[in-house]
Amino acid sequence: MTRLQVTVLGATGSIGLSTLDVVSRHADRYSLFAVTAFSRMTELEALCLTHRPQFAVVADEAQAGALQVRLAEAGLATRVLFGDGGLCEVAAHPEVDVVMAAIVGAAGLRPTLSAVQAGKRVLLANKEALVMSGALFMQALEQSSAVLLPIDSEHNAIFQCLPSDYARGMAEVGVRRILLTASGGPFRQTPLAELAQVTPEQACAHPNWSMGRKISVDSASMMNKGLELIEACWLFGARPEQVEVVVHPQSVIHSMVDYVDGSVLAQLGNPDMRTPIAHALAWPERIDSGVSALDLLRIGQLDFQAPDEERFPCLRLARQAAQVGGTAPAMLNAANEVAVEAFLQRRIRFTEIASIIADVLEREAARTAGCLEDVLMADQQARRLAGEWLGRHGR
Ligand code: NAD
Ligand code: MG
Numbered sequence: 370m371t372r373l374q375v376t377v378l379g380a381t382g383s384i385g386l387s388t389l390d391v392v393s394r395h396a397d398r399y400s401l402f403a404v405t406a407f408s409r410m411t412e413l414e415a416l417c418l419t420h421r422p423q424f425a426v427v428a429d430e431a432q433a434g435a436l437q438v439r440l441a442e443a444g445l446a447t448r449v450l451f452g453d454g455g456l457c458e459v460a461a462h463p464e465v466d467v468v469m470a471a472i473v474g475a476a477g478l479r480p481t482l483s484a485v486q487a488g489k490r491v492l493l494a495n496k497e498a499l500v501m502s503g504a505l506f507m508q509a510l511e512q513s514s515a516v517l518l519p520i521d522s523e524h525n526a527i528f529q530c531l532p533s534d535y536a537r538g539m540a541e542v543g544v545r546r547i548l549l550t551a552s553g554g555p556f557r558q559t560p561l562a563e564l565a566q567v568t569p570e571q572a573c574a575h576p577n578w579s580m581g582r583k584i585s586v587d588s589a590s591m592m593n594k595g596l597e598l599i600e601a602c603w604l605f606g607a608r609p610e611q612v613e614v615v616v617h618p619q620s621v622i623h624s625m626v627d628y629v630d631g632s633v634l635a636q637l638g639n640p641d642m643r644t645p646i647a648h649a650l651a652w653p654e655r656i657d658s659g660v661s662a663l664d665l666l667r668i669g670q671l672d673f674q675a676p677d678e679e680r681f682p683c684l685r686l687a688r689q690a691a692q693v694g695g696t697a698p699a700m701l702n703a704a705n706e707v708a709v710e711a712f713l714q715r716r717i718r719f720t721e722i723a724s725i726i727a728d729v730l731e732r733e734a735a736r737t738a739g740c741l742e743d744v745l746m747a748d749q750q751a752r753r754l755a756g757e758w759l760g761r762h763g764r
Contacts, residue, residue: 372400373490375650376424376459378480379471380404381412383581384494384520387642388469389420391650391658399650403459405472405480414439417447424448424462426455456480461487467650469520470495473583474706475748478502482741488514492649496521496600497706501699502744503603517604518649523549523597524604525645526623526636531605539607547601548625548633550617551676552577554589556719557618561680565720569713577620577640586709590722591676595687596705599698602691609691614684616674621663639663682723686730696747697735703751704729707759716763729754 375392379385385404392399405426406413417425417440425440425447427433433451440447450458460468460480468484469492470477477495482502484491486509493499499506510517519525527549532542555574556564572589573582580588587593598612615625623645625635638644639660647658678685683705690697708725711717717725729751738744 370398372396372398373466374402374464375399375467375469376403376405376462376465376484377401377469377471378405378456378460378477379407379469379473379495380416381406381409382471382473383579384471384642384646385469388471388492388646388650389416391643391647391656393420394659395650395656398656399467402462402465405456405459407472407476410436417445418443421445422447423464424450424455424459426450426452426459428452453479457483460484460489463487465489467492469646470498471520473497473581475501475703478744482506482509485509485515485517486513490516490518492518492520492646494520496596497702499603500596500599500702501748502738502741503599503698504738505741505744507603518652519600519604520642520645520649521597521600522640522642522645523624524600525648527601527605527626529636529648530624530626530634535605539605539611543629544626545611545629546627547605547607547612548627549594549597549601549612549614550620550622550624551591551594551614552588552620553616553618553674553676554591554593556589556680557616564680565718567719569715572712572719576618578642582713583706583709586712586722587705590683590719591681592683592687592705592709592722592726594676594681595684595690596702598684598687599691609688614676616676618672618674619668619670621665621668621671637663683726686723686726690730690735693735695735696738696743697730699738699744699747700729700733700735700751701726703748704755707752707755711759711763716759721762725755725758728758 401420401422403424433449437449461483467490470481471494478498481498573585620640622635641660643658690701704726708722
């Protein structure tokens with residue numbers, strides 16, 4: 370069997386490392402073509418020594434030069450590229466078959482779109498890219514031979530529970546609703562009055578999943594679920610009101626599809642991202658992911674609750690942005706990225722993340738997102754407005 374060539378964008382991250390773990394379990398099927406990272410050069414160098422990719426991509430020219438020298442000294446032929454140009458090159462390279470899009474945030478948009486336009490099998494973890502540019506992204510997908518497979522555990526679950534012809538439309542394939550499950554994060558039961566005092570360390574201590582810091586804060590504020598709601602609308606052709614968020618603290622059911630005949634299909638598994646990664650790598654086949662078998666008897670009980678929007682105003686803001694459409698989701702995403710970074714730097718309180726986003730969305734009306742420039746301009750404008758908020762109120 371010829372081995373598929375895999376590019377991992379964001380290889381040093383939580384999803385990137387899980388992807389390398391699954392890929393290296395199947396050396397007969399996959400070969401690592403390129404790895405990329407923005408920081409943590411020592412980790413990237415170690416990944417190159419282990420996996421011997423053809424390319425590595427870093428943030429800037431100075432980093433690239435230094436890494437190139439070290440890899441050459443170690444006897445590796447890996448070529449080091451840098452910047453957006455380097456990322457897009459390894460995402461769209463003619464020799465590449467599969468691209469794992471696991472850069473965090475808006476920075477992943479261009480390389481992910483490049484992979485789509487080049488007709489790759491695109492494994493989408495970088496939900497922010499789709500949230501920002503949903504219509505354009507789906508249009509690019511239609512115009513290319515790319516295959517998009519969702520890595521977000523919820524969307525991967527929904528994909529597994531939908532019929533193969535779901536692109537005909539939700540009503541046409543008999544789907545009534547999508548039930549998007551959420552763990553509720555570390556602050557599900559924290560007294561409301563204490564939320565203003567929580568620290569970045571507490572926010573990043575997720576009860577069920579081990580993830581990067583940005584998505585961990587998003588999970589704590591439930592903005593992650595808001596972004597996922599928008600992601601589900603684009604991936605599966607659903608309207609926002611057809612996606613219902615269900616809090617399920619055990620994170621065993623990864624999401625469900627409710628059909629008109631009353632059947633509800635669910636995908637279950639241990640909370641380990643290697644399951645959706647292995648699913649998307651091998652689809653429509655199944656391969657070992659290294660994840661242990663689900664022990665329902667040990668888990669014993671599965672609970673469900675309605676989300677509390679007073680506690681989690683970010684969820685309401687995201688649903689509103691989904692309904693407004695145009696550049697609103699891109700602005701929501703950009704304001705959130707600035708706010709989360711400020712919270713991680715202890716410049717604002719946890720509860721001010723939602724205040725910043727609400728302020729940005731109030732001050733700047735959404736426009737139509739007709740081309741990528743519209744989206745990038747909205748992103749920049751929202752970052753500027755969020756920066757102004759920080760100038761007025763931040764520490
Ligand atoms: P992470 O912070 O652990 O890793 C991010 C990766 O992106 C790193 O390799 C980093 O070097 C790279 N990166 C960061 N900023 C960059 C920039 N400006 N330019 C180029 N590269 C940059 O994040 P993660 O938890 O692995 O999440 C990655 C993506 O996957 C996010 O979009 C997240 O929402 C999504 N996702 C993650 C999980 C999870 O379990 N971790 C689950 C579902 C979805
Ligand atoms: Mg998810």
